[in-house]
Amino acid sequence: MALHPDRLFPTDAATRGIARALYETVADLPIVSPHGHTDPRWWATNEAFSDPATLFVTPDHYVTRMLVSQGVSFEALGIGQGAETDPRAIWRTFASNFHLFAGTPSKLWIEHALENVFGFSERLQSETADAAYERIQSVLQEDRFRPHGLYDRFNIEVIATTDGALDDLQWHRQIRESAWHGRVVPTYRPDAVTDPDQPGFADNLAKLAEVSGMSTGTWAGYLDAHRARRAVFRELGATATDHGHATPRTADMPQNEAASLYDRARTGRLGTGEAELFRAQMLTEMARMSAEDGMVMQLHCGSHRNHSRSVLADYGRDRGFDIPVPVSFTEALKPMLDAVGLEPQLRVILFTLDETTYTRELAPLAGAWPSLVLGPPWWFHDSFEGIRRYRQQVTETAGFYNTAGFNDDTRAITSIQARHDVARRTDCAFLAELVTSHRMEEDEAFAIAQDLAAGLARKAYRLG
Amino acid sequence: MALHPDRLFPTDAATRGIARALYETVADLPIVSPHGHTDPRWWATNEAFSDPATLFVTPDHYVTRMLVSQGVSFEALGIGQGAETDPRAIWRTFASNFHLFAGTPSKLWIEHALENVFGFSERLQSETADAAYERIQSVLQEDRFRPHGLYDRFNIEVIATTDGALDDLQWHRQIRESAWHGRVVPTYRPDAVTDPDQPGFADNLAKLAEVSGMSTGTWAGYLDAHRARRAVFRELGATATDHGHATPRTADMPQNEAASLYDRARTGRLGTGEAELFRAQMLTEMARMSAEDGMVMQLHCGSHRNHSRSVLADYGRDRGFDIPVPVSFTEALKPMLDAVGLEPQLRVILFTLDETTYTRELAPLAGAWPSLVLGPPWWFHDSFEGIRRYRQQVTETAGFYNTAGFNDDTRAITSIQARHDVARRTDCAFLAELVTSHRMEEDEAFAIAQDLAAGLARKAYRLG
Amino acid sequence: MALHPDRLFPTDAATRGIARALYETVADLPIVSPHGHTDPRWWATNEAFSDPATLFVTPDHYVTRMLVSQGVSFEALGIGQGAETDPRAIWRTFASNFHLFAGTPSKLWIEHALENVFGFSERLQSETADAAYERIQSVLQEDRFRPHGLYDRFNIEVIATTDGALDDLQWHRQIRESAWHGRVVPTYRPDAVTDPDQPGFADNLAKLAEVSGMSTGTWAGYLDAHRARRAVFRELGATATDHGHATPRTADMPQNEAASLYDRARTGRLGTGEAELFRAQMLTEMARMSAEDGMVMQLHCGSHRNHSRSVLADYGRDRGFDIPVPVSFTEALKPMLDAVGLEPQLRVILFTLDETTYTRELAPLAGAWPSLVLGPPWWFHDSFEGIRRYRQQVTETAGFYNTAGFNDDTRAITSIQARHDVARRTDCAFLAELVTSHRMEEDEAFAIAQDLAAGLARKAYRLG
Incomplete structure (x- = not known):
């Protein structure tokens, strides 16, 4: 990429x-x-984000609607009763469907964040889902990936x-x-x-x-x-x-x-x-x-x-x-x-x-x-x-x-x-x-x- | 062309x-x-098309409306009571007005068909009307210009x-x-x-x-x-x-x-x-x-x-x-x-x-x-x-x-x-x-x- | 320019x-x-235009609306009760705000007229307002800047x-x-x-x-x-x-x-x-x-x-x-x-x-x-x-x-x-x-x- x-x-x-x-x-x-x-709570508490799925997938309606439009269930994205609760599983669903975003701004934004924020520059797909997940997960607790860190870096x-x-x-x-x-x-x-x-x-x-x-x-x-x-x-x-x-x-x-x-x-x-x-x-x-x-x-x-x-x-x-x-x-x-x-x-x-x-x-x-x-x-x-x-x-x-x-x-x-x-x-x-x-x-x-x-x-x- | x-x-x-x-x-x-x-009858019977005007002009409302918009009568295109019945005359009317289609997709489609289907690659105009007509007319009975032939060629x-x-x-x-x-x-x-x-x-x-x-x-x-x-x-x-x-x-x-x-x-x-x-x-x-x-x-x-x-x-x-x-x-x-x-x-x-x-x-x-x-x-x-x-x-x-x-x-x-x-x-x-x-x-x-x-x-x- | x-x-x-x-x-x-x-009176009488503001600013609603949209008053443009009456002052207001027209056709039209009609090819802005004004004003009485002159030149x-x-x-x-x-x-x-x-x-x-x-x-x-x-x-x-x-x-x-x-x-x-x-x-x-x-x-x-x-x-x-x-x-x-x-x-x-x-x-x-x-x-x-x-x-x-x-x-x-x-x-x-x-x-x-x-x-x- x-x-x-x-x-x-x-x-x-x-x-x-x-x-x-x-x-x-x-x-x-x-x-x-x-x-x-953005949630003012983030800026007040500077708490770390929990995982890649919570950060990139579940709350972003640009992302979820596109996946749903192609037959992915809301549940597989962690939404609704009995939804998937494993963020890694949600992330894999996302990654394996990332080709659906070809030609969309979501793709540009997500790739920009993966590379510029997290230093991950491979193409996101099934084969790279876990590597991306781990790369992101491994740094989320660091100061520079928390809200205040992002505020300064941006x-x-x-x-x-x-x-x-x-x-x-x-x-x-x-x-x-x-x-x-x-x-x-x-x-x-x-x-x-x-x-x-x-x-x-x-x-x-x-x-x-x-x-x-x-x-x-x-x-x-x-x-x-x-x-x-x-x-x-x-x-x-x-x-x-x-x-x-x-x-x-x-x-x-x-x-x-x-x-x-x-x-x-x-x-x-x-x-x-x-x-x-x-x-x-x-x-x-x-x-x-x-x-x-x-x-x-x-x-x-x-x-x-x-x-x-x-x-x-x-x-x-x-x-x-x-x-x-x-x-x-x-x-x-x-x-x-x-x-x-x-x-x-x-x-x-x-x-x-x-x-x-x-x-x-x-x-x-x-x-x-x-x-x-x-x-x-x-x-x-x-x-x-x-x-x-x-x-x-x-x-x-x-x-x-x-x-x-x-x-x-x-x-x-x-x-x-x-x-x-x-x-x-x-x-x-x-x-x-x-x-x-x-x-x-x-x-x-x-x-x-x-x-x-x-x-x-x-x-x-x-x-x- | x-x-x-x-x-x-x-x-x-x-x-x-x-x-x-x-x-x-x-x-x-x-x-x-x-x-x-397309007419299912064509595919069922594989009958040859009768003439260039019937194939390209009279039934194509993209073509007829443009000619009518510039003052050509429907009758001259073979449509309506007392309409022109000579396909060559209809074709000549069409060819001599073909410049009206400049910038339109009809022009691209028709020129593509003339050249790729019928091997006629001169510009369509008054001067070439008859040559085009004859070229098309001369082959319409051949198998490869009938519906099944076109099906395969396309x-x-x-x-x-x-x-x-x-x-x-x-x-x-x-x-x-x-x-x-x-x-x-x-x-x-x-x-x-x-x-x-x-x-x-x-x-x-x-x-x-x-x-x-x-x-x-x-x-x-x-x-x-x-x-x-x-x-x-x-x-x-x-x-x-x-x-x-x-x-x-x-x-x-x-x-x-x-x-x-x-x-x-x-x-x-x-x-x-x-x-x-x-x-x-x-x-x-x-x-x-x-x-x-x-x-x-x-x-x-x-x-x-x-x-x-x-x-x-x-x-x-x-x-x-x-x-x-x-x-x-x-x-x-x-x-x-x-x-x-x-x-x-x-x-x-x-x-x-x-x-x-x-x-x-x-x-x-x-x-x-x-x-x-x-x-x-x-x-x-x-x-x-x-x-x-x-x-x-x-x-x-x-x-x-x-x-x-x-x-x-x-x-x-x-x-x-x-x-x-x-x-x-x-x-x-x-x-x-x-x-x-x-x-x-x-x-x-x-x-x-x-x-x-x-x-x-x-x-x-x-x-x- | x-x-x-x-x-x-x-x-x-x-x-x-x-x-x-x-x-x-x-x-x-x-x-x-x-x-x-255009006013038929112009063509009938061939009277000279009085000044640059009357020619370019006050009657042109493309120009006045843009200036008004950015906070200039109509009065400053010579319009309304108690309006500015000095054409040079109106022209200065116009010239000093001319950057607002960046990217608009008004800019192209006005620059074309300044250069091709009046021979003024500097950028219009506060610093050049007076020079432009004087250039235009100095020739308005000449035949070739009157309606009949423009008719022929155009x-x-x-x-x-x-x-x-x-x-x-x-x-x-x-x-x-x-x-x-x-x-x-x-x-x-x-x-x-x-x-x-x-x-x-x-x-x-x-x-x-x-x-x-x-x-x-x-x-x-x-x-x-x-x-x-x-x-x-x-x-x-x-x-x-x-x-x-x-x-x-x-x-x-x-x-x-x-x-x-x-x-x-x-x-x-x-x-x-x-x-x-x-x-x-x-x-x-x-x-x-x-x-x-x-x-x-x-x-x-x-x-x-x-x-x-x-x-x-x-x-x-x-x-x-x-x-x-x-x-x-x-x-x-x-x-x-x-x-x-x-x-x-x-x-x-x-x-x-x-x-x-x-x-x-x-x-x-x-x-x-x-x-x-x-x-x-x-x-x-x-x-x-x-x-x-x-x-x-x-x-x-x-x-x-x-x-x-x-x-x-x-x-x-x-x-x-x-x-x-x-x-x-x-x-x-x-x-x-x-x-x-x-x-x-x-x-x-x-x-x-x-x-x-x-x-x-x-x-x-x-x-x-």
């Missing part, structure tokens, strides 16, 4: 040379990771986690109070208390009252509870909120109507379509708060979560059975934007799983509204071809400076560096093509490469 | 070299053609036709009973008896009763009639069914409600939207049967058939006036998938005319559900750019092994080899780019090239 | 060589500009403006009556009198009666008024109409129902959805007139105009806050096409902001219906990547001859040559790739390059 130093670069020699030169100036820049799903400057509004943030407090030099910040994700369709919504509102010290029995109190929680998150370093809605619909009802809608939501008396309306109103309320407190608002929408009833029932959430649906932002965002879209402090970062919105809606929106920024390619699109399509489709209308750089969005800790590396290589390849087709001069490309690798993320998320 | 040996390969020398090397290993592999529209391993549920399959029986070594299998396409909007639906149900020997007066009997017909098709070698619906909507109603809906369908008393609901329910019923009998289910949807009322009235169906509409699979397939999507025997191959579904829905669906496979680029997308977009957009999420290889989908017999050749070249070009950008190693590319050329189609359609 | 002679050409040496050779044969062809938004053969149905066309008359050799023709854009949602619709109908001399108090009179205005436009050289609708919906109601709908529209008594229905009916009526009088009908739809309420209120229309929405043509156009789509004189040119319609709908429609032609990439897509995607996605189904060549669609007079140059280069690059991948022979590419540069536009718009 052995990672090739020119991977992902254009084949044309002149263009490859420029891509390589650009990449060399950004390869070792610090990693700014403003959005992701040259992370700052990393954000994603945390529920009700979370006590104990791990974040512990990190803050520790002597460790790492910068790990929370992100305010209030879906459990803004989405009436979430299980236990009424209970969640009660808990929100408890943790915020504000009564959530009224609309005004409920909004104050959000303000209080946002303040707590900010004290622990948070600069952003995140909203995972099925659709980007927003609303801006008169406050008395919103209050009455909230009463119905709180007491379980919403009519048809009113849960969606409440979520829509809450996006505008969150934007209003962001315009006041300066927290950057992220909008992740367009996924039909848990597409298989059986998989959800038997194996739980986040198993790779989340499937995108068509999305349109133009009409959906207008109420929120008409309310606060020109406020100087507001910044909203938009993510999409529906690539048709890149040229049709997102680039035109971000290329006009000063409050809107385009998030990097998300989830299925966080890949060589995905990033390339994004730049090709977004840049001509929105330029580079209305985009938010890169974020890794990952819960797979060993893949953090690999993902940023893929993004940096792909962006440098894109810039190199602009240079050799004389759409950009070389010195401009070098400057923009810096921004794409870290500067834009820092700026977009106010992490400077 | 003369077909260039490097056509469709990348221009970069190193990448072209790898593409060529890959192609050399698959160029002569047998053709597995699991889905198409190195076809198996070819499927598409046959109505009511078809008596006489030609398939005759093929089976003959001494000919070719493998031609039918495909069960029951639209005429599952779609209440089809003309003569009630009559069709009566005929279904007749040919199946099952009463179609009840829901249970109607389903049994399908089971019986499917069994007959299987006896004649069928491994697949095919469903041409306007939308991919599925439903899974309680059986008593489905029975009552069927009664209304049968007796012409469906309310608004109920024909669509019945089709939706029938997709789930067909999937249930496939989970039992193992027939692979193909879903072709998203075409607005017969977009011109006049063209339909005056010239009939399949004249190139079928225009795609937006499609979404995610919500639409969920009822069927929740019903049987995890059944081990079920396999559903999905086709689309709406390329936006590649990254947004189809690759995520096929990359998770074990029963779902992505069909190859269909119809307008069965072309160099179309196949390339498909691989670029599908592979990173679904890999190669959740795709069904290639099928030619053609009624134009002389184009069969040409279409597989274009697909093989385009896939090899794609793999070569993965190699030179170091996303794949060379030996992996050689293995996958084999699968893409024939192995995946064989496996997906259970034709091994 | 200095424009590179090989800009936008492929990097591969062989392909670049062919692209360059193709481009050399079309670079100096006359410009046929059948659709745009080698314009014909240019169309876009004019309301109520316009008195005085500037067009004045051009006609003058000794100037330029060919400037109007285009009939009747939105103000076909869209009941337009402000002042009833007044507009009254004015239509006045200018046409036909009573608009009845449906028949209203249609006659259109006929009369179309005739007047034709007398002044118009060959086309243009229709800017939110959606492509068409309708073909019985005439008595249409008459009654018109009465309700005229008297402000339309019910919900009836304004849309009236617009839909009017597209069919306009098509019927086109089938009679031979005016080519352009359909521009799918933009949500004035997406920001505040921007509209404070700064007016056409400020870059027009955002596309999803569009579908297939069902929408069917009523019109069933009515007149096979009429030999009808020609309808379709434009889209939703690129998903290229392969899904527009290429199949134009590749079948003889009356339909695809317009060039529009607005956000009139760029290197946009034109490239268009050719890659459209050609395989529609060929080249069902497309309408290029139009610049611009109100920025200095960018006219630059836009055609970008389109010619991009098309030659595309053709060169067809040649080196052996999808086209070289002599075919040379012929098609001529058509794409000017021939197809001339033919599509009947400007021959």
Whole structure:
């Protein structure tokens, strides 16, 4: 195997040379990771990971869904009742099916981690499964393979986690109070208390009252509870909120109507379509708060979560059975934007799983509204071809400076560096093509490469 | 003219070299053609084709629609009342307008057939029309230009036709009973008896009763009639069914409600939207049967058939006036998938005319559900750019092994080899780019090239 | 800076060589500009432009929206109450933010104009702002920088403006009556009198009666008024109409129902959805007139105009806050096409902001219906990547001859040559790739390059 130093670069020699030169100036820049799903507990406790299967296979839904799609059972991957419990057996299943990942970003990320993190550069397959397993297992207890070791080896400057509004943030407090030099910040994700369709919504509102010290029995109190929680998150370093809605619909009802809608939501008396309306109103309320407190608002929408009833029932959430649906932002965002879209402090970062919105809606929106920024390619699109399509489709209308750089969005800790590396290589390849087709001069490309690798993320998320 | 040996390969020398090397290993592999529209009568009778116009022009809606779009009349192409009857005149019209096909796959297919099948390698145009006509006409009676000759020259391993549920399959029986070594299998396409909007639906149900020997007066009997017909098709070698619906909507109603809906369908008393609901329910019923009998289910949807009322009235169906509409699979397939999507025997191959579904829905669906496979680029997308977009957009999420290889989908017999050749070249070009950008190693590319050329189609359609 | 002679050409040496050779044969062809938004007053009066800011910045919504998206105020760009009035200050704001345009077509167009029109080839930035300003300002009064001078230097053969149905066309008359050799023709854009949602619709109908001399108090009179205005436009050289609708919906109601709908529209008594229905009916009526009088009908739809309420209120229309929405043509156009789509004189040119319609709908429609032609990439897509995607996605189904060549669609007079140059280069690059991948022979590419540069536009718009 052995990672090739020119991977992902254009084949044309002149263009490859420029891509390589650009990449060399950004390869070792610090990693700014403003959005992701690592567990704050890891960073607080610095505990060692137990085994290769737990590290690479079982929790990574990119990996498990692909194996399941080809007939491997969840149980064989350590998931569900009566599942395989031997990590070596799980690893062997994974290794012997690794050829299924040919052409996928998972393959690039995993091979990068195996080689660069663990020094294992043979091809992963049945024949090498045990050797790889042992190589990884033999070092997991060492400091440099624990979270803090990886933080330093990956040259992370700052990393954000994603945390529920009700979370006590104990791990974040512990990190803050520790002597460790790492910068790990929370992100305010209030879906459990803004989405009436979430299980236990009424209970969640009660808990929100408890943790915020504000009564959530009224609309005004409920909004104050959000303000209080946002303040707590900010004290622990948070600069952003995140909203995972099925659709980007927003609303801006008169406050008395919103209050009455909230009463119905709180007491379980919403009519048809009113849960969606409440979520829509809450996006505008969150934007209003962001315009006041300066927290950057992220909008992740367009996924039909848990597409298989059986998989959800038997194996739980986040198993790779989340499937995108068509999305349109133009009409959906207008109420929120008409309310606060020109406020100087507001910044909203938009993510999409529906690539048709890149040229049709997102680039035109971000290329006009000063409050809107385009998030990097998300989830299925966080890949060589995905990033390339994004730049090709977004840049001509929105330029580079209305985009938010890169974020890794990952819960797979060993893949953090690999993902940023893929993004940096792909962006440098894109810039190199602009240079050799004389759409950009070389010195401009070098400057923009810096921004794409870290500067834009820092700026977009106010992490400077 | 003369077909260039490097056509469709990348221009970069190193990448072209790898593409060529890959192609050399698959160029002569047998053709597995699991889905198409050749006439079973051809294979049964081995009659010679009458003339070049009948072979290349009149029945090929890719050809006729393009000529019509530029002002040629259907009549001049031998179609409609008072149409031209002289095949040479039709051929001349075609040849003198052949420049209209610049940049289209039809041009590649036709030139491939002219040169490789008929040994005519001049450019087709007014000046060469007669020479081409005579060249073709002079050999059509020879054995090697008849269906069986083409079967052997094209190195076809198996070819499927598409046959109505009511078809008596006489030609398939005759093929089976003959001494000919070719493998031609039918495909069960029951639209005429599952779609209440089809003309003569009630009559069709009566005929279904007749040919199946099952009463179609009840829901249970109607389903049994399908089971019986499917069994007959299987006896004649069928491994697949095919469903041409306007939308991919599925439903899974309680059986008593489905029975009552069927009664209304049968007796012409469906309310608004109920024909669509019945089709939706029938997709789930067909999937249930496939989970039992193992027939692979193909879903072709998203075409607005017969977009011109006049063209339909005056010239009939399949004249190139079928225009795609937006499609979404995610919500639409969920009822069927929740019903049987995890059944081990079920396999559903999905086709689309709406390329936006590649990254947004189809690759995520096929990359998770074990029963779902992505069909190859269909119809307008069965072309160099179309196949390339498909691989670029599908592979990173679904890999190669959740795709069904290639099928030619053609009624134009002389184009069969040409279409597989274009697909093989385009896939090899794609793999070569993965190699030179170091996303794949060379030996992996050689293995996958084999699968893409024939192995995946064989496996997906259970034709091994 | 200095424009590179090989800009936008492929990097591969062989392909670049062919692209360059193709481009050399079309670079100096006359410009046929059948659709745009230059002010007819310019062409009539030949007045000098006042200053660089008025020429390049304030009226160009591509430019202002990008600056606003990055926090520059409209006021600083000379727009709105209390706006900056010093053109040099506006120019400095523009120049110091010019790096924001990296990777956009605006950058290419502006640099092309600065260098080729004004001989300024330094990079535009704070440090060079004044030098550029002075260079431009010093020559604006010279003949060759006035409209007629630019017309000749750009080698314009014909240019169309876009004019309301109520316009008195005085500037067009004045051009006609003058000794100037330029060919400037109007285009009939009747939105103000076909869209009941337009402000002042009833007044507009009254004015239509006045200018046409036909009573608009009845449906028949209203249609006659259109006929009369179309005739007047034709007398002044118009060959086309243009229709800017939110959606492509068409309708073909019985005439008595249409008459009654018109009465309700005229008297402000339309019910919900009836304004849309009236617009839909009017597209069919306009098509019927086109089938009679031979005016080519352009359909521009799918933009949500004035997406920001505040921007509209404070700064007016056409400020870059027009955002596309999803569009579908297939069902929408069917009523019109069933009515007149096979009429030999009808020609309808379709434009889209939703690129998903290229392969899904527009290429199949134009590749079948003889009356339909695809317009060039529009607005956000009139760029290197946009034109490239268009050719890659459209050609395989529609060929080249069902497309309408290029139009610049611009109100920025200095960018006219630059836009055609970008389109010619991009098309030659595309053709060169067809040649080196052996999808086209070289002599075919040379012929098609001529058509794409000017021939197809001339033919599509009947400007021959």
